[in-house]
Amino acid sequence: MNWFSLITATSFMPVPATKESGDVDSLYIFLLVSGLISFIILIGGMVIFIFKYRRKTEDQKSAYITHNTLAEFLWSFIPFVIMMIIFAWGWSVFHDLRRVGEKGDVEVHVTARQWAWTFKYANDIEINSPSDKKLVENDPDSTLLKPEIVVVPVGKTIRFILTSDDVLHSFYVPAFRNKMDAVPGRRTTFTFTPIEKGDFTVFCTEYCGTKHSNMMATIRVVDGEQFAAWQAEKIAGMAGANNKGPAERGEALFKGSLGCSGCHSIDGSRIVGPTFKGLYGNKRDFADGSSVTADDAYIKQSILVPTAKIVAGFPPAMSSFQGRIKEDEIKDIIEFIKTLK
Amino acid sequence: MAHEQHNYLNHQKGIWSWLTTLDHKRIGIMYFVAIMSFFFLGGVFALLVRAELFTPGKTLFSADVYNRMMTYHGAIMVFMVIVPGIPAIFGNFVLPIMIGAKDVAFPRLNLMSWYMLMIGAAITGSTLFLENVDTGWTFYTPYSSIKTGLGVIPMVLGVFIIGFSSILTGLNFIVTTHKLRAPGMTMNRIPLMVWALYSTAILQVLATPVLAITLLLLIAEKTLGVGIFDPQLGGDPVLFQHFFWFYSHPAVYIMILPAMGVISELVATYSRKVIFGYTAIAYSSLAIAGVSFLVWGHHMFVSGQSEFAGILFSFITMLVGVPTAIKLFNWIATMYKGSIRLDAPMLFAIGFMFLFTIGGLTGVYLASTGMDVHFHDTYFVVAHFHYVMVGGTLMALMGALIYWFPKVTGKIYSDLTGRISWVFIFSGFNVTFFPQFILGNMGMPRRYYDYLPTFTELNQMSTFGSWLIGTGFLIGLFGVIYALLKGKEAGNNPFGGKTLEWTIPSPPPHENFESTPVLTGGPYEYR
Numbered sequence: 001m002n003w004f005s006l007i008t009a010t011s012f013m014p015v016p017a018t019k020e021s022g023d024v025d026s027l028y029i030f031l032l033v034s035g036l037i038s039f040i041i042l043i044g045g046m047v048i049f050i051f052k053y054r055r056k057t058e059d060q061k062s063a064y065i066t067h068n069t070l071a072e073f074l075w076s077f078i079p080f081v082i083m084m085i086i087f088a089w090g091w092s093v094f095h096d097l098r099r100v101g102e103k104g105d106v107e108v109h110v111t112a113r114q115w116a117w118t119f120k121y122a123n124d125i126e127i128n129s130p131s132d133k134k135l136v137e138n139d140p141d142s143t144l145l146k147p148e149i150v151v152v153p154v155g156k157t158i159r160f161i162l163t164s165d166d167v168l169h170s171f172y173v174p175a176f177r178n179k180m181d182a183v184p185g186r187r188t189t190f191t192f193t194p195i196e197k198g199d200f201t202v203f204c205t206e207y208c209g210t211k212h213s214n215m216m217a218t219i220r221v222v223d224g225e226q227f228a229a230w231q232a233e234k235i236a237g238m239a240g241a242n243n244k245g246p247a248e249r250g251e252a253l254f255k256g257s258l259g260c261s262g263c264h265s266i267d268g269s270r271i272v273g274p275t276f277k278g279l280y281g282n283k284r285d286f287a288d289g290s291s292v293t294a295d296d297a298y299i300k301q302s303i304l305v306p307t308a309k310i311v312a313g314f315p316p317a318m319s320s321f322q323g324r325i326k327e328d329e330i331k332d333i334i335e336f337i338k339t340l341k
Numbered sequence: 342m343a344h345e346q347h348n349y350l351n352h353q354k355g356i357w358s359w360l361t362t363l364d365h366k367r368i369g370i371m372y373f374v375a376i377m378s379f380f381f382l383g384g385v386f387a388l389l390v391r392a393e394l395f396t397p398g399k400t401l402f403s404a405d406v407y408n409r410m411m412t413y414h415g416a417i418m419v420f421m422v423i424v425p426g427i428p429a430i431f432g433n434f435v436l437p438i439m440i441g442a443k444d445v446a447f448p449r450l451n452l453m454s455w456y457m458l459m460i461g462a463a464i465t466g467s468t469l470f471l472e473n474v475d476t477g478w479t480f481y482t483p484y485s486s487i488k489t490g491l492g493v494i495p496m497v498l499g500v501f502i503i504g505f506s507s508i509l510t511g512l513n514f515i516v517t518t519h520k521l522r523a524p525g526m527t528m529n530r531i532p533l534m535v536w537a538l539y540s541t542a543i544l545q546v547l548a549t550p551v552l553a554i555t556l557l558l559l560i561a562e563k564t565l566g567v568g569i570f571d572p573q574l575g576g577d578p579v580l581f582q583h584f585f586w587f588y589s590h591p592a593v594y595i596m597i598l599p600a601m602g603v604i605s606e607l608v609a610t611y612s613r614k615v616i617f618g619y620t621a622i623a624y625s626s627l628a629i630a631g632v633s634f635l636v637w638g639h640h641m642f643v644s645g646q647s648e649f650a651g652i653l654f655s656f657i658t659m660l661v662g663v664p665t666a667i668k669l670f671n672w673i674a675t676m677y678k679g680s681i682r683l684d685a686p687m688l689f690a691i692g693f694m695f696l697f698t699i700g701g702l703t704g705v706y707l708a709s710t711g712m713d714v715h716f717h718d719t720y721f722v723v724a725h726f727h728y729v730m731v732g733g734t735l736m737a738l739m740g741a742l743i744y745w746f747p748k749v750t751g752k753i754y755s756d757l758t759g760r761i762s763w764v765f766i767f768s769g770f771n772v773t774f775f776p777q778f779i780l781g782n783m784g785m786p787r788r789y790y791d792y793l794p795t796f797t798e799l800n801q802m803s804t805f806g807s808w809l810i811g812t813g814f815l816i817g818l819f820g821v822i823y824a825l826l827k828g829k830e831a832g833n834n835p836f837g838g839k840t841l842e843w844t845i846p847s848p849p850p851h852e853n854f855e856s857t858p859v860l861t862g863g864p865y866e867y868r
Contacts (some may be wrong), residue, residue, distance in 0.1 A: 012782035013715075027712055035702040042669055042698050046691065049676040050683065055613070062614035063678035064868055069813075072618055075670045076663055083659040086709050091652050093711025098648050114488070138796060141398035143791045167484040168578060170643060170718060174784025177715040179643045183579060184483060185572030188645045205718035205786040207477050209488060210404045213789035315490060 014175040017196040017221065023093050024177040030089065034082060053198035097178050099191040104159025106152060110190075112162065112182035114317075115131035115211035116201065117261045119150045119160075124191060125234045128259055129202075129217035147201070147216040154197050160190040166319045170174070170206035171221060181206055194221040209317075210272060250336025253329055260333075263318065266340050274311045280338045285312045299334050348751075352851040360431065363448035366849060367433035370749065375459065377641055377818075379421040384574050386414035391773075391807040397792050400605065404790040408475040415478030420500050422590060423734050427599035428545075429458070431741045432538045434749060436514060438842040438849065439524025439532045446516040450509050457506035460651030465499025468492045477788060479589070482570035482581040486562045486824040494563055497556040504549045504556075511545030514538055523841075525860030532840045533609075533622050537602025540626035541727050544591045544598075544633065552588035555581065579644050579659060586637035588814060594633045596730050597697075598626055601668055607740050608672045609865045610838045611687035612679030616865045618671040618832060625664035632661050642713050650824055652708050658708040665701055669694060673802075684836070685759025689740030692767045696732030700725055703778065718788075721781020724774045733771050739817055746821075747835050751848045752828030758820035765813030772805030812834045840864050 016022050017210040053062075114163045119127040130145035152158045162171055164182040171190050172179040204215035222230070244252075253278075254260045263272040284298070287289045287310040292298055301308055303325060306318035349366045359367055391774055393400050393407050402410070414439030437445055445451050476485040485493050495586060518539045522531065531539075559581070561567045568574025570581045609616045616622065636645060638654030681687070703725040707713045716722060739762065746754040776799040785796045792800065834843040840860055842849070 012779050014784060024711055024715055027709065028706075031706050031709070031712060035705070038702060039698055043695055045674065046673050046694060049673065050681055050691065053612070053679045053681050055680045055682045060613075060680040062612065062680040062867055064615055065617060065674075065678065066615055067621070068674075069620045071674070072621060072667070072670075076667055079666045080663050083662050083705065086657045086705060087656055090655060090709030090711040090713075094651060094655075094714065095648065096643075097711060097714055101646055123416045136397065139398045141396075141400070141543075143398060143404060144793070167488050172718075172784070172786065174715070179714050179717055181644045183572075183645045185578070186496070186645055201784075203784065207408075207481070207484070207788040209475070209484060211406065212408075212790045213404070213786075306547060311551055317488060319488075336362065339665075 017175040019193040021177040105156035109340035110160045112164040115215040116226045117217045146220045151230045172203045172205040175200040246332045246335040348848040370596045374430040383417035390806040395804045407790045423596045437656040442521035443852045454506045454509040461499045461502030465650040465744045468496045477603040501556045508549045511542035515540040533605035534602035536623040540630040541598045548591035550589045555584035600734045603737040603741045607690040614679035617674035655710045686744040688741040688763045693736040700728030719781040720777040724777035727774045747831030754824045762817040769809030809853045
């Protein structure tokens, strides 16, 4: 960090990586400079008065000045004009960031969920964040997971169509200077045109529960050829997955698009929900005192109506997968759970 | 000295006489004790939250515990400390005296307001022991309505009751200001503190019911499954934000307007000068109160509301900046050719202006739509509103405490203790919150339990600053105890104030005035 270049926005902000972000930075520099000047006038004036008009003797008199119409007009009117400039400038930048209704060259459906982002391309490529690896390996206490990489081509207009499966989330990429809430039951858009290649972090900025700070993804901007190659590789990978057995497919669903691994462990450790280790065929105790042996019917019910039976000691935090999971996929998940002895 | 002087403190004796008192001065003291206890609790949570953020990853607590502490810190500080703070404590004590009245218009209602705050606080506080809440103080749906535990219900029920306390206090102040002014005290002669409290009271009465209804709807949805905010039941989660901020944005001014009133008093008294632009300061309070009802949408530029709504709210928000700037210019102009003494309360007033200027200017960043998209819900916002609300309101609260302490107790608050406390609090605020602006620039979102290693140094600076603030307030508390035990006798008017409370004995007699005062001029006639 270079403290002397405080005046330039880029000294603290991430490198502006999209066409729009440069305009945001220009506005920022204007705000910073006009703000600094206002601060110096106000606080500088105050400090000068404090020293110049310090009470030196106890009977020191003060001037009797009740008001001054010209001064009062000027110090109301000038800030008004400056604020209108900032308003209009902000409006113009905002309009470029929003681009409501504009179609992108690449369109990706982004679904937010506690605590992951799922990116689905038009050709069914699906990326689910985060991975099961730690982001900061040398810090044993870190709770951040390494985000999976989402690839987009440089120089094209990309439109992310956002929604949420459960609560409010917000899609934020500091390097793009852009942010949009993901709202359940509603579609919002996040449109950008990357001009810099590289990896850019996505954060969730709307508080969404326990692992809010962990909800990251990485957007990798590459050139057109690399993007095409990445897509081809992913499609080949998907074809390979279809040839696997049910338990393997279930494992892929568990770790991948359904995001079960965000809340359920397979090694017996406690995360948000109960572990899946040793689940199948064993007794489950519920918060209402009842219990049942975990079989196919119980697991299916737990996926589709999670609030029907709450495992003792856990919050009723899971939302229903009704409509998001196919009958075959439930069977694959059950096969996978059976392998977790 | 003949110390069997008759005053409101020895008018009646015993704890029961306090708990059933109808004297606005005693109720003010009861508010002081209660609110300072809440402040202590909220402050402990703040220190714990900052301690957790000292290193990335788990430092002291799990993510769940952190989210809960963050929620209680916010809810306690907003609903139980900063919103009621200055109006309930100092408003109660000085407002009737400043306008030459014997008490507020409805003394019984005033006592009831205190009890409602206590009941509300007890219900909200009980969730600490029953089922902790982790929604953040904003209770955004659908997280609060479907994804978290039932503790939300008593929590918001408590806030609902506290809201009624606020409405009743506001109502009382409005009627008192209109009906109980002494002869000769026209609206244009009331002290600026009263103007500020009056504007605040209008906001309390008009905005708080919206919060109350919103919280009831949230409870209805959570208990009865009525689909208002939950999209799974056909509700709209963003509707909650509209309702919530329709109250909570005006609430920002409920917090800051009384502080501005205090600063007007302090600047006039310690500059020993007639206030510059009395009318402008008085009516800018009303202007701020009025416009503040129309700006709630600036909390929602990225919520999915329409682009047009965003632009409209941005425009109206810019307008609030003008009356706010007018106040700052007027206070500084009051100091011009004054006779300034830098006693502790004046230091707090200057600290207020310093912090509030930074808070106000960064508010312009957030009001500008294109800029806010980057900064929304990052640490930039955390820094901004702490500079405005906490730096502003708590600076004013400390200034008010030391300024009116002699009037309330008859004892002088040690100026040296006040100055030492100021050094810690003022420097602590800047060390804590300035780095957070930079964190916001870098893109660190707020309400984060864990963060990327690149944010570490600035977070450590911030945590270090929080210890300075904590120390500063402990010194302030020491000052109160020391002054009560060993403070010098104050006399009627130790600082040369011109408003009516300085014309009566310290502590004031039970009914404030021996004979009703008659006013012949404005409140700050230093000639």
